[in-house]
Amino acid sequence: MLPSRRGRPARLPAACALLLAxxxxxxxxxxxxxxxxxxxxxxxxxxxxPARLWPDLTPASSPAxxxxxxxHEVVEGVAVPDGDIRRADPVAAVRAEIAxxxxxxxxxxxxxxxxxxxxxxxxxxxxSARCPVLRPYYRDLTGDGRPELxxxxxxxxxxxxxxRVYGVEKGRLVRVMSYEDAVSAxxxxxxxxxxRSPSEVAGYEYRLxxxxxxxxxxxxxxxxxxxxxxxAAGTERPSPSPSVSPSASPSASPSVSPSASxx
Numbered sequence: 001m002l003p004s005r006r007g008r009p010a011r012l013p014a015a016c017a018l019l020l021a022x023x024x025x026x027x028x029x030x031x032x033x034x035x036x037x038x039x040x041x042x043x044x045x046x047x048x049x050p051a052r053l054w055p056d057l058t059p060a061s062s063p064a065x066x067x068x069x070x071x072h073e074v075v076e077g078v079a080v081p082d083g084d085i086r087r088a089d090p091v092a093a094v095r096a097e098i099a100x101x102x103x104x105x106x107x108x109x110x111x112x113x114x115x116x117x118x119x120x121x122x123x124x125x126x127x128s129a130r131c132p133v134l135r136p137y138y139r140d141l142t143g144d145g146r147p148e149l150x151x152x153x154x155x156x157x158x159x160x161x162x163x164r165v166y167g168v169e170k171g172r173l174v175r176v177m178s179y180e181d182a183v184s185a186x187x188x189x190x191x192x193x194x195x196r197s198p199s200e201v202a203g204y205e206y207r208l209x210x211x212x213x214x215x216x217x218x219x220x221x222x223x224x225x226x227x228x229x230x231x232a233a234g235t236e237r238p239s240p241s242p243s244v245s246p247s248a249s250p251s252a253s254p255s256v257s258p259s260a261s262x263x
Contacts, residue, residue, distance in 0.1 A: 075097075080168050091119070091131075113156075134161075141212050142191070163183065176219050195207075
C-alpha cells in the first residue's frame with residue numbers, strides 16, 4: 001500500500017497492484033492513471049546576445065567617485081577581552097566612531113548631533129529607550145568559526161540607521177563593513193548582510209547585499225537592486241524600533257529589528 005497525503009494507505013486497482021510487483025512497474029504504471037508525459041510550456045523566447053554600446057569609448061581607468069568599496073579599519077580604544085568579540089562593548093564601539101568623526105556628531109549644526117546627545121542614556125542608569133544603539137547580533141560571517149558583531153545605531157535627527165560589522169584581528173576590534181541610510185530592515189544570510197531601504201517609487205524597495213571577501217578581509221557590496229514589494233499603492237514607512245542599553249543580554253539572531261526610515 002502507498003501512503004496517502006492524509007497518512008492512510010491508498011487503495012489501488014487490482015491490475016495496478018499486480019503490475020507493481022513486476023520488474024517493469026514504472027513502465028506499467030503509466031497506464032494506470034496519468035500518462036506522466038512531457039507537456040509544452042509554450043514558445044521559448046529567442047536568445048539575444050548582449051550588444052556592446054559605444055565600442056570606441058575610452059575605458060575608464062579609475063572610479064569617478066569614492067564610494068568606500070572596502071572598509072577595514074581598527075577601532076581604537078575598544079577592548080576585546082580574551083579576543084572574544086562578545087565581550088567587547090558595543091556602546092564603546094559607537095562612542096569611538098563618534099569621537100573619530102566630530103564633524104558629524106559634535107555641535108548644534110552636526111547632522112547626527114542628537115545621536116551624540118543620546119549616548120549618555122546608554123549607561124546602566126540611563127533610559128534605554130533613548131539610547132540610539134540597537135541590540136547587537138553575533139554570527140559567523142567569515143567562515144572561520146568565530147562570530148562577528150553586527151551592530152546598528154540610529155543617526156538622529158536625520159532618521160537614518162548606521163549598520164556596522166566588526167571582527168577581531170590580533171586581539172583588536174576591526175570594522176569590516178559600514179553603511180548608513182534610511183533602513184527598513186536588516187538580515188543576516190549565510191556570509192552576507194542584507195539591507196532593505198524604502199524607495200520613492202511606489203511598490204518598490206532597495207535591496208543591498210554585502211558578502212564577506214577573504215581577499216579584502218572585508219564585506220563587499222555584491223548586490224544592489226530595486227525590487228517590487230507588492231504594494232503598488234505605496235510603501236508605508238516603518239516605525240522606529242526600540243534601542244537597548246549595553247547591559248541588556250545580546251543574543252544571536254538572523255535579523256535586526258527595523259528602524260525609523262525615510263529616504
